[in-house]
Amino acid sequence: MKLIKQLKKTIWPDSIVLIIFVMIAITAIIVKQIVIHDESKSDAYNDLSHISSEVVIHFQKVKLDSWKDYVAIIHVCDPTANRLVQQLDNGINFNNLDWSGLNSEEFKQVKYYHHLLDQYLFFTPGEYQFPLQEPSHYTDTYGADREGGQRKHEGTDIFNQKGTLIFSVCNGTLERIGWNRLGGERVGVRGQDGNYYYYAHLDTVNEALVVGNSISKGELIGTMGNTGDAITTPDHLHFGIELPNGKWINPYSWLKVWEYNSR
Ligand SMILES: [Zn+2]
Known part of the structure; x- marks a missing residue:
């Protein structure tokens, strides 16, 4: 022992x-x-x-210097935001506002959204661009049923004519080019922000693109088509954004704001 x-x-x-x-x-x-x-x-x-693109666009139009202040307050406090909005209109700085009348949870939320708008640049003018140059038709169909409910729609479909030019929304590195079953001819870009940007159903891919090379915001991705599982639908770009953890997020609000700012 x-x-x-x-x-x-x-x-x-x-x-x-x-x-x-x-x-x-x-x-x-x-x-x-x-x-x-x-x-x-x-x-x-x-x-x-979930922030309304209409609210963002409105305040980027009328209050370009302080749109984040207005958007954070209105997103959280609407319709009781008036008193705070009035203070902003009178030129009082966001950090010096009189918050009385707001409960502590609302106050925390306004600060949280203000912080998000500072940290994440999806809504910030000039950071990203709309993938098309022509006016195009699209609605918010993220989460809609596909294949009889077997899977959910994980992006936004932007409709225009076959052959419409499609451009990169951001700077990044080319990660995937070529065919996959659902997406048809597709291009996948790893953005500098770490997210994956997915362009699917392309008719043609820009031949100059090579996996591993960098791509700039505004560089040609390819042309619109209906390849892959879009073969029976009108020509459109399926545009998706996947976070590094594998979750696809809804790009609709950002597309609206990028479209407004790309005009
Ligand atoms: Zn789609």
Whole structure:
């Protein structure tokens, strides 16, 4: 018995056991942090996608210097935002507003959305551009049933004529080019923001594009078509945005704002 104890002690000295324990604990903390960070980022994009594009466009039109202040307040407080909006109209800085009348949860939410609009640049004029140059038809069909409800629509369909030129919405790196079953001829770009931008059902792909090369905002992706599972539908671009954690988010509001700012 004593011998076994002695043996155990030589094989696993206390210090080594302690080091291993600490290393496992640190690894667990790091992994947890990464998961939480990814989750909160995905929540942030999801929350942003619910902001009304009409409200954003209106205030970018009339209050370009302080549109974020107005949008955050109206998104959270509508229709009781008047008193705060009046203060902004009178030139009072967002940080010096008199917030009385707002409950603490509303106040927290306004600050949260203001922070999101600062941190995530999807709504910021000039950061991204609309993928087409012509006026085009599209509605918010994200989440609609596809294949009899077997899967959900994970993007926005933008309709125009076959051959309409399609351009990259952002700077990034070409990650996938060519055929897949649903998307037909498609191009996938890893944006500098880490998100994956998906252009599907193309009629032709710009022959100059090579996987691994960089692509600039406004560079030609290809032309509109109805390849892949769009073969029985009118020509359109299926445009999708996938977050690094694999979640597809609704690009509709951003497309509306990009379209307005690309005019
Ligand atoms: Zn689609």
